[in-house]
Amino acid sequence: MTEKPIQEEKRAFLTGNEVVAWAALAAKADIMYGYPITPQNEIMHYWTRMAPKFGKRFLQTEDELSAGFTTLGGVLAGRKAFTATAGPGNTLMQEPMSMAEMMRIPSVVVVQQRGGPSTATVIYSQQEVTMTTFGGNGEGFRIVYSPSNHQELFDYTIKAFNTAWKYRFPTFVLGDGYQAKLRESLTLYDPEARGIELIEPEPFLGTEPVNGTKSYTNMRNTYNTEDELYDIIVRYGEEYKNIAPEVIEFQEFDCEDADVVIVSHGVVSRAAKGAVQELRSQGLKAGYFRPVTLRPFPADQLRAIADKTKTLLLVESSYGQMSKLVKEAIFGSTVALEYLLKPGVGVTSEELVAKVKQMI
Amino acid sequence: MSTVPQMPKCWKVESKPHKFCPGCGHGLVLKALGEAIDELGIQEKAVFGADIGCSLLAWDFFDIDTVQTHHGRTTPVVTGVKRANPDTICIAYMGDGGGYAIGSQHLVNAAARNERITVILANNCNYAMTGGQMAPTTLPGMKTETSPYGRDVNEAGYPTQGPEMVAAITREGAYVARGTVSNLKQLKGYFKKALQNQMDGNGFSFVEALSTCPTNWRTNAKDTWAFLEKEMTQYFKVGEIKNPAAKEGESGE
Numbered sequence A: 001m002t003e004k005p006i007q008e009e010k011r012a013f014l015t016g017n018e019v020v021a022w023a024a025l026a027a028k029a030d031i032m033y034g035y036p037i038t039p040q041n042e043i044m045h046y047w048t049r050m051a052p053k054f055g056k057r058f059l060q061t062e063d064e065l066s067a068g069f070t071t072l073g074g075v076l077a078g079r080k081a082f083t084a085t086a087g088p089g090n091t092l093m094q095e096p097m098s099m100a101e102m103m104r105i106p107s108v109v110v111v112q113q114r115g116g117p118s119t120a121t122v123i124y125s126q127q128e129v130t131m132t133t134f135g136g137n138g139e140g141f142r143i144v145y146s147p148s149n150h151q152e153l154f155d156y157t158i159k160a161f162n163t164a165w166k167y168r169f170p171t172f173v174l175g176d177g178y179q180a181k182l183r184e185s186l187t188l189y190d191p192e193a194r195g196i197e198l199i200e201p202e203p204f205l206g207t208e209p210v211n212g213t214k215s216y217t218n219m220r221n222t223y224n225t226e227d228e229l230y231d232i233i234v235r236y237g238e239e240y241k242n243i244a245p246e247v248i249e250f251q252e253f254d255c256e257d258a259d260v261v262i263v264s265h266g267v268v269s270r271a272a273k274g275a276v277q278e279l280r281s282q283g284l285k286a287g288y289f290r291p292v293t294l295r296p297f298p299a300d301q302l303r304a305i306a307d308k309t310k311t312l313l314l315v316e317s318s319y320g321q322m323s324k325l326v327k328e329a330i331f332g333s334t335v336a337l338e339y340l341l342k343p344g345v346g347v348t349s350e351e352l353v354a355k356v357k358q359m360i
Numbered sequence B: 001m002s003t004v005p006q007m008p009k010c011w012k013v014e015s016k017p018h019k020f021c022p023g024c025g026h027g028l029v030l031k032a033l034g035e036a037i038d039e040l041g042i043q044e045k046a047v048f049g050a051d052i053g054c055s056l057l058a059w060d061f062f063d064i065d066t067v068q069t070h071h072g073r074t075t076p077v078v079t080g081v082k083r084a085n086p087d088t089i090c091i092a093y094m095g096d097g098g099g100y101a102i103g104s105q106h107l108v109n110a111a112a113r114n115e116r117i118t119v120i121l122a123n124n125c126n127y128a129m130t131g132g133q134m135a136p137t138t139l140p141g142m143k144t145e146t147s148p149y150g151r152d153v154n155e156a157g158y159p160t161q162g163p164e165m166v167a168a169i170t171r172e173g174a175y176v177a178r179g180t181v182s183n184l185k186q187l188k189g190y191f192k193k194a195l196q197n198q199m200d201g202n203g204f205s206f207v208e209a210l211s212t213c214p215t216n217w218r219t220n221a222k223d224t225w226a227f228l229e230k231e232m233t234q235y236f237k238v239g240e241i242k243n244p245a246a247k248e249g250e251s252g253e
């Protein structure tokens, strides 16, 4: 028996990519399949250094199509497999994830967003929201976590494995280049030592005979009739709707009496948090709302706030991808909408404070 | 006399008669494969991946753990299974479009990495499932829906020589052969050696099977066999190209 990667809780000062590799180890991932792309490369670098010490494996594939499909093969074989990608790699990853969506194959993909469209920048952005939440030729039956700091990157990467295996919808941890490369303090822990039960994977294929008899599994993603497909998708839709309340996560503060509520996600919500605190200290009524799950989206929770406040300020490092999710969530509300959209560029608290002051 | 045709033990009885067109080569390829699996006694350990193409009709063909994947992506799915559980015996089954066009990067790289999997590719000179378009393997001058005046080699190049390509990029340990549905005994022998090669942990194994598609070729039974045996075999030479076992003194077929 190999030792546990994390014996006892410890403070560490790590880059986000290093955190993801530690989290995958802590979540008892067995195998990573991956293809190099900045800014996720170091997830593979750390994984390939640490994994063999704990009896875990890695395969460098020929592209992200292969990284995604080999990951699904690993899961079908009964292992906790995962992959990581970014930008154009995430584009290719949509094909395997649409198969995962159709066949309900639990899968974990860590995305470190970079600038787009196309090759764009290798640095940072929040432009993979639409693709990650609704990519592929499907219905967006996926779960997408948007962490905002390294502790969350650790927590939600661990959680993603449980979520994927529990609900069997493809699960994404949607980070970004800043989080990937930045060094920050966090607490590493063994989830089981904290009482978090880790779901054991089970093989779909290559199963052992039971009492000497093997039962065979034939899996497909192609259907013969419209009705057959319709029944399945409607059932998936119902299931997705039913689990959504359990899965949805969000954060809010100071919204009760707010004139303006800043809505943001991921690393941008750190600037939003700072801005709201600063505005409040100056006696201005600002509030903070952050979807932690972008899919399913905390629609009812945001709608309740939209019904109380005067203006939602939608802030993101994209030209409006989160805003689209927000507008769908609050459909019918008469709240005013303001925007600070900075595709591929970071947002500071200072500019948010200035923006809100200009609005009030 | 029984009217039930003799079926390999690993065929799933409930899904028979199978869904391929009359005279289709896929059923014959899978008969040879089924017999090879039976004779090696690996039904319980085998994992069968079926590509999109007419091969998808084999998703419930066998009493074997099976996953039907995407067009061209069966090689990586099966690679992922094998890497995660090396005790399985993994077979990727695909057409010439799946293997030599959309999935060619996967075939090339799996071969180059010497993945311990077996790829079986049914070459019927066209994209059958989508209605008979030109494939990488369409013969020069051959008419298809997208080469209605015949494949022009100046425009479309020459037919892909799959096994020769795989042989060129693999090193010791790989097994590579081309068989035909017109010689099922030989084809079964190739499958057995390919699978044995995987089981022995030697390396990648690849068998192309020359196959028939009377529906898209628009041929009757006689012309179908004539095309297979006279036209196809001129470009696609049947035989073993690489056999690690033969090097150790065992005779090849």
Ligand SMILES: Cc1ncc(C[n+]2csc(CCOP(=O)(O)OP(=O)(O)O)c2C)c(N)n1
Binding pocket: B052, B053, B054, B055, B071, B094, B095, B096, B097, B098, B099, B122, B124, B126, B127, B128, B129, B130, B135
């Ligand atoms: C990504 C993608 N592109 C195109 C298709 C459409 N398609 C389905 S089967 C097929 C060709 C099949 O030809 P081949 O692989 O030679 O198999 P065959 O049907 O001839 O046995 C194509 C192009 C698809 N399913 N997926």
Ligand code: SF4
Binding pocket: B019, B020, B021, B022, B023, B024, B025, B026, B054, B124, B128, B129, B212, B213, B214, B215, B216
């Ligand atoms: S279209 Fe051709 S390859 Fe497909 S099942 Fe019919 S004969 Fe076989």
Ligand SMILES: [Mg+2]
Binding pocket: B053, B095, B096, B097, B122, B123, B124, B125, B126, B127, B128, B135
């Ligand atoms: Mg074909």
